[in-house]
Amino acid sequence: MAIIKSLDLGSLESICKILGETNNGLSGTEITKYLVECNIKDLQLNSTKWKRLYDALYSKQTEDRCSNNVLNFIRYVIRPSRHIHRKEWFENIRNELNYVLSFEGLSLTESGELKQADKVQTFDEAEARAQNLRKALLDRKIHPDVLALCKAELLVDNYFHAVFEATKSIAEKIRLKTKLTSDGAELVDQAFSYKAKIPYLALNRLTTESEESEESEQKGFMNLLKGVFGTFRNTTPHVPKIKWNIEEQDALDTLSMISLIHQYIES
Known part of the structure; x- marks a missing residue:
């Protein structure tokens, strides 16, 4: 896979807030499970879900000097086969993620894959x-x-x-x-x-x-x-x-x- 430049830290923070949102985001157990399965170290510096997720993904991106593993984590989490009984949740989360990813020139398809998209500036x-x-x-x-x-x-x-x-x-x-x-x-x-x-x-x-x-x-x-x-x-x-x-x-x-x-x- 080609090396993909690091995500802007503002984008990374917004992504983590979406995935770790208190009511509609991933559970703490799911965050632990998906980080382990994607070989990303869970630093557990914060108890707040989105901050905990941000610490792990920021550390991995800094270590790699690229966003490949962070983007792979997003794809892994949003895989449609995981969410066959909560389609509405999947669509809502994907739309919110795409709002952020558009500033990086990326888009999540309905199959959970990432593709290039026109980059939005504002x-x-x-x-x-x-x-x-x-x-x-x-x-x-x-x-x-x-x-x-x-x-x-x-x-x-x-x-x-x-x-x-x-x-x-x-x-x-x-x-x-x-x-x-x-x-x-x-x-x-x-x-x-x-x-x-x-x-x-x-x-x-x-x-x-x-x-x-x-x-x-x-x-x-x-x-x-x-x-x-x-x-x-x-x-x-x-x-x-x-x-x-x-x-x-x-x-x-x-x-x-x-x-x-x-x-x-x-x-």
Whole structure:
């Protein structure tokens, strides 16, 4: 592996505060376990979790004169297979870490791997994007579930991650309404199939009086959903196929469409 320069100490401190946060971070037992498994000495100079973690990672980075082992520790901790029963926690921690890592020109993917990313220089850049997008969406009377995704941590690079998360929110809403557990095209077929006697979700009554037109509407909506899933997410490993350079206008148009889909599903 190529040598990766040491992390800025401010970034390292923020990372440790995220991972060692009192309520939502790693437990003390987990910190001990992961440090040992990554061959990083636990100095135990502080009882506070994040400070204890910072001491260990700072010492290792100083000794190595690079951040390779520190970054390997982050990858090790955030490995998705460790968190299969707390997906929401994984997503929240990954988003927070990415907010910090963006200042180092790095990003954690949904598979828990680190990759190069455009380096952000200031918090203002990400905050301004979030505020601008939120204002424009408010003007469009966008669905609140989509509006909630206008977070600075999702916009530190470009608008791709906001669109990506909004797309995932569609599937989550369908699962909540139907209790189904599948995803992507399979979920759409199971939830909306008008060939079933009574589909889980229907846009209309699917009555025999107007069977052809009402079935066409249902089929058209299914195709729209499959198109959105197929375009903006890879439904098997749950990671983006390509990190598109989506600009603000692209995001506005796409999020408006996703908002309309949310309204249809709720009705």
